Amino acid sequence: MEVTKEIEVMLDDFAKGIAGRQEVVKAIDDRVELQIEKEKAEQEKKLQDVKDNAESALEQLKAANEAMNKQIKTMVRLGAGSQEQWPHWYKDLAVWNTPEMARNFGLLVLAVADKQENARKILDEKGIDLKFAAGEKAMGEGTLAGGGALVMTENIPTLIALQEKYGVYRRNTQVYPMASDYAIAPKLSSSLTVYCPGEGTAITASDLAVNNVGLTAKMWATLTAISIQLDEDSAVAIGEVVGRQIAWAFAKKEDQVGFLGDGTGTYFGCTGITGALRGVDATIGNIKSLVVGAGNAYSELTLANFENVCGILPEYADDGEAKWFVSRLFYFTVMIKLALAAGGATATEIIQGRGAKEKTYLSYPVEFTQAMPKTEANSQICSLLGNLRMGSYLGDRRQVRIDRGDEVYFANAQIGIRGIQRVAVSVHGVGDTTDAGPICGLITAAS
Numbered sequence: 448m449e450v451t452k453e454i455e456v457m458l459d460d461f462a463k464g465i466a467g468r469q470e471v472v473k474a475i476d477d478r479v480e481l482q483i484e485k486e487k488a489e490q491e492k493k494l495q496d497v498k499d500n501a502e503s504a505l506e507q508l509k510a511a512n513e514a515m516n517k518q519i520k521t522m523v524r525l526g527a528g529s530q531e532q533w534p535h536w537y538k539d540l541a542v543w544n545t546p547e548m549a550r551n552f553g554l555l556v557l558a559v560a561d562k563q564e565n566a567r568k569i570l571d572e573k574g575i576d577l578k579f580a581a582g583e584k585a586m587g588e589g590t591l592a593g594g595g596a597l598v599m600t601e602n603i604p605t606l607i608a609l610q611e612k613y614g615v616y617r618r619n620t621q622v623y624p625m626a627s628d629y630a631i632a633p634k635l636s637s638s639l640t641v642y643c644p645g646e647g648t649a650i651t652a653s654d655l656a657v658n659n660v661g662l663t664a665k666m667w668a669t670l671t672a673i674s675i676q677l678d679e680d681s682a683v684a685i686g687e688v689v690g691r692q693i694a695w696a697f698a699k700k701e702d703q704v705g706f707l708g709d710g711t712g713t714y715f716g717c718t719g720i721t722g723a724l725r726g727v728d729a730t731i732g733n734i735k736s737l738v739v740g741a742g743n744a745y746s747e748l749t750l751a752n753f754e755n756v757c758g759i760l761p762e763y764a765d766d767g768e769a770k771w772f773v774s775r776l777f778y779f780t781v782m783i784k785l786a787l788a789a790g791g792a793t794a795t796e797i798i799q800g801r802g803a804k805e806k807t808y809l810s811y812p813v814e815f816t817q818a819m820p821k822t823e824a825n826s827q828i829c830s831l832l833g834n835l836r837m838g839s840y841l842g843d844r845r846q847v848r849i850d851r852g853d854e855v856y857f858a859n860a861q862i863g864i865r866g867i868q869r870v871a872v873s874v875h876g877v878g879d880t881t882d883a884g885p886i887c888g889l890i891t892a893a894s
Contacts, residue, residue: 454779468788472787472788475787612815612817613701613817616702616818623843624843627844629664631661633657637655638655665715669866672861672862675860675861678862694847697847704717705720706772709725710722710726719872721888726877736759736883737890738887742892745780745829748889753830756888756889764837769811769833769885771830771832772816773819774820829891832887833888837886838885842871847867849864
């Protein structure tokens with residue numbers, strides 16, 4: 448059972464009064480430590496198995512090589528002593544130096560391939576050992592020649608695909624259908640100012656300030672080629688498998704770009720939520736939409752850090768759509784642990800939301816996105832709290848389209864399957880160095 452599932456079971460016991468709060472906290476620590484040790488042991492075992500298998504295979508190759516060389520030397524020695532020579536008209540075409548060598552090789556083939564006892568007897572008298580030959584082994588499923596070719600392999604016509612769930616960014620952001628490759632949305636950057644003029648004094652004028660949020664659609668694409676034979680003979684519907692994987696790959700990339708995009712080529716030049724937050728100021732303490740954690744390690748984060756994130760979220764963003772966005776592992780091993788350690792109403796609040804498998808934290812819903820971090824790092828935005836519809840866009844110029852064609856791959860008898868979509872990612876609600884925006888977060892300390 449995976450760590451997070453075990454923790455969920457323990458939380459259910461806590462809710463039912465079967466387990467105590469300190470008992471559950473200790474169990475979480477133990478499970479996390481056990482998981483780390485288990486993964487470490489598995490990696491060490493895999494490395495040792497690879498080493499042992501390599502050494503065993505090397506020894507077998509050495510033994511087989513020595514046995515073969517011994518037999519070749521014996522055959523050459525026996526043939527070299529023969530006085531019989533090839534006729535002059537055949538000598539240049541002969542593979543073996545003498546007819547005796549060729550005769551010994553022929554007997555070897557007969558003895559191994561057809562198991563002719565007479566040939567085996569003659570070779571035995573000549574001192575040629577046949578134990579190294581595959582023909583000496585009993586029939587079994589281990590090799591094709593030894594009987595494995597007779598055993599049919601059953602192929603279950605479904606593909607096992609154990610993959611993370613994605614599509615969180617698209618589900619929570621403001622999706623805007625784009626009619627062209629570029630669109631702009633006007634954004635109010637400052638409002639009117641109120642003054643109190645004295646009697647007979649002119650009122651100072653003030654203006655609204657508006658800027659633009661730009662959406663530039665870019666084409667994302669994926670391409671794969673499958674052979675015609677595979678398309679015809681595959682036990683599973685290969686076209687459906689590839690189509691599903693294309694859709695999954697796009698959803699994963701949308702989450703990675705939407706949450707982690709930093710403007711680099713990895714994210715197609717797009718800036719996502721964490722990239723936009725970090726771009727406000729080089730000093731993380733100056734970014735009003737971020738709370739700097741009590742330390743750079745997950746174990747140093749405190750419940751007060753998360754409470755402060757709730758505190759900096761603007762009231763206008765708290766309209767029922769604000770959520771926490773974290774990885775599943777972070778929620779169960781960091782956030783849950785802190786709440787249980789605090790006890791009281793905080794722990795109860797988290798557990799009460801579990802009746803319908805709802806995840807909550809400090810009264811806000813929690814949505815898992817596996818694009819968010821699972822391993823601690825310095826200056827890492829490890830959790831987000833915000834209203835993505837107020838602070839981000841996903842421009843949708845063309846939804847996922849899957850096409851197939853064989854023109855490019857005609858000579859190779861292959862079919863090309865292409866997936867494309869045209870989208871724009873834009874994050875504008877991360878505040879500045881004066882005010883927090885509708886998307887806030889918790890960042891670990893720099894050191």
